[in-house]
Amino acid sequence: MARPVQFNVKNEGGKKVDISQFPGGYQGEGFFAGKMSELVGWGRSNSLWPLPFATSCCGIEFMATMASHYDLARFGSERVGFSPRQCDLLMVMGTIAKKMGPVLKQVYLQMAEPRWVIAVGACASSGGIFDTYSVLQGIDQIIPVDVYVPGCPPRPEAIIDGVMKVQDLVGQESLRRRNSEQYKALMESYGIE
Numbered sequence: 001m002a003r004p005v006q007f008n009v010k011n012e013g014g015k016k017v018d019i020s021q022f023p024g025g026y027q028g029e030g031f032f033a034g035k036m037s038e039l040v041g042w043g044r045s046n047s048l049w050p051l052p053f054a055t056s057c058c059g060i061e062f063m064a065t066m067a068s069h070y071d072l073a074r075f076g077s078e079r080v081g082f083s084p085r086q087c088d089l090l091m092v093m094g095t096i097a098k099k100m101g102p103v104l105k106q107v108y109l110q111m112a113e114p115r116w117v118i119a120v121g122a123c124a125s126s127g128g129i130f131d132t133y134s135v136l137q138g139i140d141q142i143i144p145v146d147v148y149v150p151g152c153p154p155r156p157e158a159i160i161d162g163v164m165k166v167q168d169l170v171g172q173e174s175l176r177r178r179n180s181e182q183y184k185a186l187m188e189s190y191g192i193e
């Protein structure tokens with residue numbers, strides 16, 4: 001049976017583009033010269049280590065995303081870990097109660113830079129249907145988010161699309177971005193030094 005999603009191929013204006021492609025440069029016999037930032041971005045984007053912070057139903061969709069049919073390992077992301085210091089992609093899936101907020105922030109702070117965050121599903125993105133006193137109305141109230149995946153729950157295809165969006169960001173990110181004034185200001189707005 002054909003796989004539901006092609007490996008690292010995205011549609012750009014009707015044209016299929018392989019985003020896992022090796023960056024361009026100059027090469028000859030025995031040498032290759034390219035941009036350091038592009039090579040690093042290429043390596044990082046094809047070896048993301050996710051940390052699944054799953055609290056409810058969206059986490060089940062993530063399990064399906066990791067299983068053999070959808071197989072996130074095709075994107076170099078099979079090394080799912082619960083050790084923040086070794087992961088670089090925080091995937092928040094499920095309803096986050098306000099009481100859970102400080103725990104989520106602590107996990108984020110324990111991750112080393114560069115780190116990226118996906119809010120998977122309506123609850124993580126906006127509180128979802130739980131417009132109540134006890135539920136955080138979106139994790140971007142406490143940590144910066146790079147990609148939002150809509151849906152309640154989002155299907156595995158949507159989660160894979162979110163991971164591919166992050167791969168795009170990672171591949172194109174300047175090595176200096178994390179030292180920029182804008183990035184420091186963003187962190188300060190969340191009370192992070």
Ligand code: SF4
Nearest residue numbers: 057058122123152153
């Ligand atoms: S977005 Fe929907 S499926 Fe996902 S955790 Fe919230 S209620 Fe559950």
